[in-house]
Amino acid sequence: MRIILVVLLSCLPPSAALAQNSGGFTNMLRSLSGALGAGKDTPPPAETAPIGIRGIDDAPAAKAAPSPAGSNDIGRLEGWAASRGEAERMAARHGLVARPVVFAEAGSEVVKPEAGK
Amino acid sequence: MNRRNGRMIVLLAALGLLPSGAPAQTRNFDLGAVFDTVKNVARSQSVASIDQDEEIRIGRDVAASTLSDYPLIQNEPLQRRLNQIGVWIALQSSRPGLPWHFAAVKSGQINAFAAPGGTILVTGGMLGHVTNEAELACVLGHEIGHVVHRHHLAVLQKSLLVAAGASALSVSSKSAGSEDLRKRLLAEGKEVFTRGLDRGAEREADEEGLLLAARAGYDPAACVDFMQRLARLKPDVGPLEALYKTHPSARERVTDVTQAMHRLQGATPGSGARPPLTLEAQGGK
Numbered sequence: 001m002r003i004i005l006v007v008l009l010s011c012l013p014p015s016a017a018l019a020q021n022s023g024g025f026t027n028m029l030r031s032l033s034g035a036l037g038a039g040k041d042t043p044p045p046a047e048t049a050p051i052g053i054r055g056i057d058d059a060p061a062a063k064a065a066p067s068p069a070g071s072n073d074i075g076r077l078e079g080w081a082a083s084r085g086e087a088e089r090m091a092a093r094h095g096l097v098a099r100p101v102v103f104a105e106a107g108s109e110v111v112k113p114e115a116g117k
Numbered sequence: 118m119n120r121r122n123g124r125m126i127v128l129l130a131a132l133g134l135l136p137s138g139a140p141a142q143t144r145n146f147d148l149g150a151v152f153d154t155v156k157n158v159a160r161s162q163s164v165a166s167i168d169q170d171e172e173i174r175i176g177r178d179v180a181a182s183t184l185s186d187y188p189l190i191q192n193e194p195l196q197r198r199l200n201q202i203g204v205w206i207a208l209q210s211s212r213p214g215l216p217w218h219f220a221a222v223k224s225g226q227i228n229a230f231a232a233p234g235g236t237i238l239v240t241g242g243m244l245g246h247v248t249n250e251a252e253l254a255c256v257l258g259h260e261i262g263h264v265v266h267r268h269h270l271a272v273l274q275k276s277l278l279v280a281a282g283a284s285a286l287s288v289s290s291k292s293a294g295s296e297d298l299r300k301r302l303l304a305e306g307k308e309v310f311t312r313g314l315d316r317g318a319e320r321e322a323d324e325e326g327l328l329l330a331a332r333a334g335y336d337p338a339a340c341v342d343f344m345q346r347l348a349r350l351k352p353d354v355g356p357l358e359a360l361y362k363t364h365p366s367a368r369e370r371v372t373d374v375t376q377a378m379h380r381l382q383g384a385t386p387g388s389g390a391r392p393p394l395t396l397e398a399q400g401g402k
Contacts, residue, residue, distance in 0.1 A: 070181030073189050077180075077220045077236070080193065082200035087208060090201040094250065094392040096334035098209060101383035103328065 167270055169234075173216060175270075176234030180218075183230065183238065187222035190241055195221055195396050202250060203237060203257050209332035210265050210325075219257065221396075227347070231260035233269050246346075250392040251339030254330040262325025268318040323370055324377045331384035338386035341378060344371040 082090075091098075167175070190196070196219075203219035215235035224240035231237050237260045239253075247253045263269060323340075331337040348367035378386055 070184040073184040074177060074181045074236075076189060077184075077196075077218050078216075080196040080200050080220065081216070081218055082197065082204040084204065084208060087201050087204035090198075091205045091334065095390050096205065096392075098332060098334060099383055101328060101331040101381055103324070103377070104380045104382050 169215075172267070172270065173234035176232035176236050176264075180232040180236040180238070183232070184222070187224055187238060187240070190221040190223055192221070198396055199239065202253060203261075206254050206257050206329050206333045207235070207261050209329045210261055212265050215264065217261075227350075229256050229260050231263040231269065233264065233267065235264050237261065237264070244396060247343065247394060248346075249339065250394050251330060251335035251390065252343040253394060253396075254333055254335045255326045255340035255343055258326030258329035258333075259322045260326075261329060262322035263318070265325060266318070266321055268322065271318070319370075320373055323374050327374055327377055328381070331381055331389065334389055336387060336389035336391050337378050337381060337384055339391055341371060341375050341386075344374050 199219045199221055200217075204217050207213060207215070207217040212235075217235040217237070219237050219239065221244055222238045222240055225242045226240050227242045227246050229237065229239045229243055237257065239256065239260075243256060244253070247256060327337050327340045330340060344367055348371050350367075
């Protein structure tokens with residue numbers, strides 16, 4: 001059971017938002033682990049990390065800044081923006097008509113494909 | 118049941134971590150479900166804490182960082198046309214009010230990227246691969262889906278979890294706020310931008326692309342045609358290499374998108390338009 005608790009604690013993210021919103025909950029579990037003697041053999045929490053996602057180190061994060069050249073390109077890119085009206089006029093020219101489409105809920109009747117498609 | 122185990126179960130039950138109705142004496146509760154609940158609550162709280170203005174700011178900076186490596190194709194008519202098509206599709210989404218921006222970038226890869234907040238980049242290789250506007254709508258709709266569902270912010274959250282776990286770092290102890298989140302996302306640069314999302318996110322984006330293309334009046338079967346053509350290309354070399362590092366295989370996607378297409382209500386395969394793609398400089402790789 002100790003192992004279970006250790007794994008459970010390692011799944012609790014100590015992010016800012018979580019800590020602000022539920023720090024009491026996290027702290028309660030952490031104190032609980034201490035009370036039960038868990039943690040003496042605690043494996044590195046990284047072992048429970050989701051596969052394929054790596055962490056962001058503090059050092060590169062501290063140096064991070066937008067690229068000046070890229071920022072110039074963003075300005076150019078934003079100059080090409082299309083308004084709602086321009087988009088709607090383009091759609092009309094291309095014969096596009098917006099239609100209400102949804103996914104059928106599970107268990108309801110599904111749309112059958114047309115012949116030949 | 119020994120005393121320690123009994124105490125543990127009572128405490129977990131008190132914290133609401135045992136499934137409701139589970140007898141206190143059972144030891145076979147679904148621990149995986151407990152983990153998922155805890156992680157999902159945490160994730161949703163953190164990602165939700167980034168408001169839309171901040172999301173746009175983060176996305177703008179990330180896109181700026183990425184454009185250093187993927188320069189814009191200097192063709193204003195092409196870029197304006199791409200924006201008209203993209204905005205038309207985005208208007209059919211649940212976040213039509215975002216400041217949507219679309220741009221074609223120089224790269225022979227067949228790929229497209231989405232940054233938080235509504236900036237979407239499409240490679241020249243992709244523009245050269247789609248055969249009509251409906252197929253392009255599926256591609257843009259897929260990327261719009263990532264933005265609508267805030268998939269990249271969720272990846273950031275996972276990265277923060279790993280960072281915190283790996284170094285026993287308590288982000289909360291450093292008073293991390295939105296500025297810290299932004300810096301961390303920037304630190305990942307184009308890697309976060311182009312990083313593979315989990316298969317669930319890619320599948321969700323594929324379905325969103327299909328749905329938005331259909332809502333915008335395009336033939337949803339064009340999405341399947343596009344996927345089928347991708348599936349016929351050799352997957353692990355050349356211009357598709359990067360795409361397959363970050364997406365499920367094209368064959369899986371063909372199956373998933375075909376099934377999703379048959380669940381559409383309000384649009385049948387074959388209904389809708391497939392306007393010819395008249396983007397200039399489609400081969401601007």
